[in-house]
Amino acid sequence: MTLKINFKNTVSKKSLVKLVLFVDDKFNTNRLKRYISSSELSYIADILKTSDLNKNLLIFELNSKKKVILVSIKKNLKTFDIENLGAELYGHINHGKNSEYFINLDNILSNNDNFIDNFLHGLKLKSYEFNKYKSKKENRTITINVIGKRNKTSIQNQLKFKALEEGTFFARDLVSEPGNILHPDEYAKRLSALRKYGLKVNIYDDKKLKKLGMNALLGVGQGSVRGSYLVTMEWNGLRNNSKPLAFVGKGVCFDTGGYSLKPAKFMEDMTYDMAGSAAVVGLMKSLALRKAKINAVGVVGLVENMVSGNAQRPGDIVKSYSGKTIEILNTDAEGRLVLADALTFTEEKFKPKFMIDLATLTGAIIVSLGSEYAGLFSNDDKLSKQLQNAGEKVEEKLWRMPLHKNYDKLINSKNADMQNINYVGGAGSTTAAQFMQRFILKKTPWAHLDIAGMAFSKYGGALNSGGATGFGVRLLNKLIEDNYE
Numbered sequence: 001m002t003l004k005i006n007f008k009n010t011v012s013k014k015s016l017v018k019l020v021l022f023v024d025d026k027f028n029t030n031r032l033k034r035y036i037s038s039s040e041l042s043y044i045a046d047i048l049k050t051s052d053l054n055k056n057l058l059i060f061e062l063n064s065k066k067k068v069i070l071v072s073i074k075k076n077l078k079t080f081d082i083e084n085l086g087a088e089l090y091g092h093i094n095h096g097k098n099s100e101y102f103i104n105l106d107n108i109l110s111n112n113d114n115f116i117d118n119f120l121h122g123l124k125l126k127s128y129e130f131n132k133y134k135s136k137k138e139n140r141t142i143t144i145n146v147i148g149k150r151n152k153t154s155i156q157n158q159l160k161f162k163a164l165e166e167g168t169f170f171a172r173d174l175v176s177e178p179g180n181i182l183h184p185d186e187y188a189k190r191l192s193a194l195r196k197y198g199l200k201v202n203i204y205d206d207k208k209l210k211k212l213g214m215n216a217l218l219g220v221g222q223g224s225v226r227g228s229y230l231v232t233m234e235w236n237g238l239r240n241n242s243k244p245l246a247f248v249g250k251g252v253c254f255d256t257g258g259y260s261l262k263p264a265k266f267m268e269d270m271t272y273d274m275a276g277s278a279a280v281v282g283l284m285k286s287l288a289l290r291k292a293k294i295n296a297v298g299v300v301g302l303v304e305n306m307v308s309g310n311a312q313r314p315g316d317i318v319k320s321y322s323g324k325t326i327e328i329l330n331t332d333a334e335g336r337l338v339l340a341d342a343l344t345f346t347e348e349k350f351k352p353k354f355m356i357d358l359a360t361l362t363g364a365i366i367v368s369l370g371s372e373y374a375g376l377f378s379n380d381d382k383l384s385k386q387l388q389n390a391g392e393k394v395e396e397k398l399w400r401m402p403l404h405k406n407y408d409k410l411i412n413s414k415n416a417d418m419q420n421i422n423y424v425g426g427a428g429s430t431t432a433a434q435f436m437q438r439f440i441l442k443k444t445p446w447a448h449l450d451i452a453g454m455a456f457s458k459y460g461g462a463l464n465s466g467g468a469t470g471f472g473v474r475l476l477n478k479l480i481e482d483n484y485e
Contacts, residue, residue, distance in 0.1 A: 001094070002141045003127045005120060009147070018067045020089065020103040022110075025074045027053050031107045036068060044068065056088055069093075069101075073110050080395040082115055083122030084462045090126040098141050106148035116146065117157045124165050125463040130176040160290050164477055167286025168470040174278040175455065175468035179254035179271045183226045184302040187253060187274070191231045191281065191300075197288040200234040214345070216320040216337040219328065221303030223258060223311025230342060232349075233284045233298040237291060244295040245484060246352035247284070247476060248342050250335045250359035251277030251302040258305050258331030259313055272468065273335070275455030276358035277302065279472030286477055293485050299346045301338035305331070317416045321345055322439050325416040333421040335361045336432050340439040347444050353484075354383055354445040357436070358472050359452075364428030365401075366453040373399040374454045374471065377433035380445035386483050387447055387475070393482075395462065396475040398449065407434045 021032055027048055029041055036044075044060050051058055053072075060068045069092065071085060093101055105116055112118070123144070131137055174182060174190075182190075188203050195201050206227050209218055214230065221228030234244070252273040256262060262270065277300035284298040312318075316328045321341040328337075339357055346355055365375040374391075376398040378384040384400055391398040410431050413419035418438060422431040433448045440446050451471050460466035 001127075001129060001138050003124065004141060004143045005124075005146065006143065007146045007153070017065050018069075018099065018101045020069045020071060020101055022071050022073055022105075022108045025072055027051075027058065027070060027072055029070075035104060035107070036062075040066075040068070044070075056085055057092060059092060073108065077110065077112065079112070079114075079118050079393060082110075082112060082118040083125070084395075086119040086122030086124075087126035087463050090123045093142060094127070098143075100143040100145065102145045102147055104148045105146065114157060117153050117161055120144070120146070121161045121165065122463055125168065126465060128169055128172055128464060130173065130467060133178075163286045163289035164474060166289060167282040167284075167477070168473045169282075170285050171275075171278040171282030171470040171473050172464075172468040174281065175272045175275045175470075177271065179304075182271070182274075183253050184221065184224075184229055184251070184304055185226050187251065187277075187302050188227075188229045188231055191233065194233060194281075194285060194288070197285060198235070199284060199288050200236070202232045204230040204232075212321060212345070213319065214321045214341040215318040216326055217301050217303060217341040219312045219316065219318045220252070220258075220305050220334040220337050223308040224304035224306040225308075226253075226304050228304075229302040230345065231300050231302060233281070235284060235287050235292065235294070235296045237287070237293050238295050240295075242295055243353040244297045244350055245480065246346050246350055246355040247280045247296065247298045248339060248346055248355060248357040249277030249280035249298070249300040250274065250338055250357070250361065251300045252335055252338065253302060253304050255305045255332070255334065256307055258307060258311055258334065260330045260332040261307065262332060269456065272456045273360050274302070275360050275468070275471070276335075276449075276451060278468075279358045279451070279455075279470065279476070282470060282473040283476045286473060287480070292480065294480060296480075297346070297350050297352065299342050301342045303334075303338055305334045320439065322441060324418065324438065327413040327416040327419040329419045329423060330421040333432070335359050336435050337420060339436050343436060343446075344439045344441060347440060347442055352444060354380070354447070355440070356383075356387070356447045356449065356476065358449045360455050361448075361450045362429045362432050362452055364432075365450040368401070368429060369399055369453055371453045371457065373397045375429050375450035376400045376447060377403050377430070377437075377450070378445075378447040379403065379437060379440070379443075380447065383445045383447050386479055387449075390478040390482060391475050394474040394478050396454070396471055398475075401433070402430055403434055403437060407431055411435050
């Protein structure tokens with residue numbers, strides 16, 4: 001399926017067979033006389049008398065060829081409400097053969113200057129599909145023609161939304177790829193291609209990582225025939241030496257659990273255990289495309305957690321990049337090992353203003369928050385508040401969870417500086433975050449986002465049709481827009 005969006009000043013009335021019009025929260029049709037005939041308006045008015053006016057959209061098949069869709073604009077709509085309206089419209093028109101719709105903006109009753117940008121942004125986000133491996137593809141096109149005197153959108157807005165969509169779609173593409181295609185070697189290769197957008201990309205392979213002493217990260221990937229990598233992506237939008245904003249992502253391309261083997265049921269979904277890294281990558285691409293006025297760095301650890309004669313064993317002890325030693329009690333608690341080295345490295349090398357890591361880290365966060373909120377853990381109240389506010393605006397919501405020194409006793413080890421899992425029980429997400437906090441050595445403001453319940457959706461959501469969501473790209477972009485540009 002191909003989605004085309006055109007902006008037109010004039011159009012023949014004969015072509016207006018599928019028309020999208022906006023009405024108020026009461027579905028008042030008085031302002032529609034210019035667009036449809038009196039008989040059609042009377043027909044719609046009669047049906048409205050027995051319709052559920054609490055809905056956002058109502059569809060009227062006026063005859064075999066003509067359709068009118070009324071979109072209700074409720075009072076005090078927030079930006080994400082407008083995006084959801086666009087997504088809902090796409091859900092209604094995404095069927096059948098080639099279709100052409102006309103959206104008339106002259107009757108919009110909204111004070112939001114960016115209404116059409118946000119409306120179309122939601123529609124486009126909902127239109128995402130991942131079907132590259134299907135032998136038979138749908139060769140159809142949905143064309144959206146935006147007409148009316150109010151259809152102007154600034155070049156700046158066009159660039160911003162296009163960059164955000166491309167970044168989100170890139171993240172979704174990465175998460176959707178099967179493990180036999182997007183293994184760490186291929187992932188690193190795709191990241192090297194981002195240089196063409198102006199990003200400075202450095203790839204640290206096994207040899208370089210071993211020399212650096214990143215044994216926590218390397219231990220996770222040592223059972224795979226594929227390489228392990230740490231990749232840094234730098235965007236210098238300020239052209240000065242100001243401290244960058246740092247974003248760190250877990251990139252476990254496939255997670256069997258290692259010798260602490262996962263159950264077979266749903267293991268196929270473990271291709272999305274790199275969704276944290278995909279969000280970081282999508283964000284960095286978006287920032288580069290829209291020429292963001294900030295300095296930022298994205299850091300991702302890319303590994304494959306497999307079972308083999310060379311795989312890490314429960315009971316192994318490794319020395320991390322920080323110098324701290326870790327006893328591996330469970331090889332399925334691997335993401336925190338990858339992030340431990342990545343966080344210390346990022347803090348030491350880039351001396352960032354803050355660090356935010358994203359990871360599909362624990363099943364415990366899904367037990368706690370389901371698929372409505374990602375877990376937020378942080379050592380900084382200001383950064384936490386900024387993240388929560390950004391999440392509310394784009395409807396990628398965060399719920400702050402506790403960190404406290406009293407949890408440390410649950411991850412202290414008798415044989416090393418710490419162990420990688422809490423075997424006492426309880427607080428699985430918190431002890432994982434508490435573990436990672438130990439690798440922030442210079443008190444840099446830090447936030448950890450556990451996105452295990454948000455990165456992938458079996459049934460789809462408001463702005464996605466099922467599968468990879470790209471959670472985190474829009475959230476972090478909004479954080480930057482509102483607070484750091």
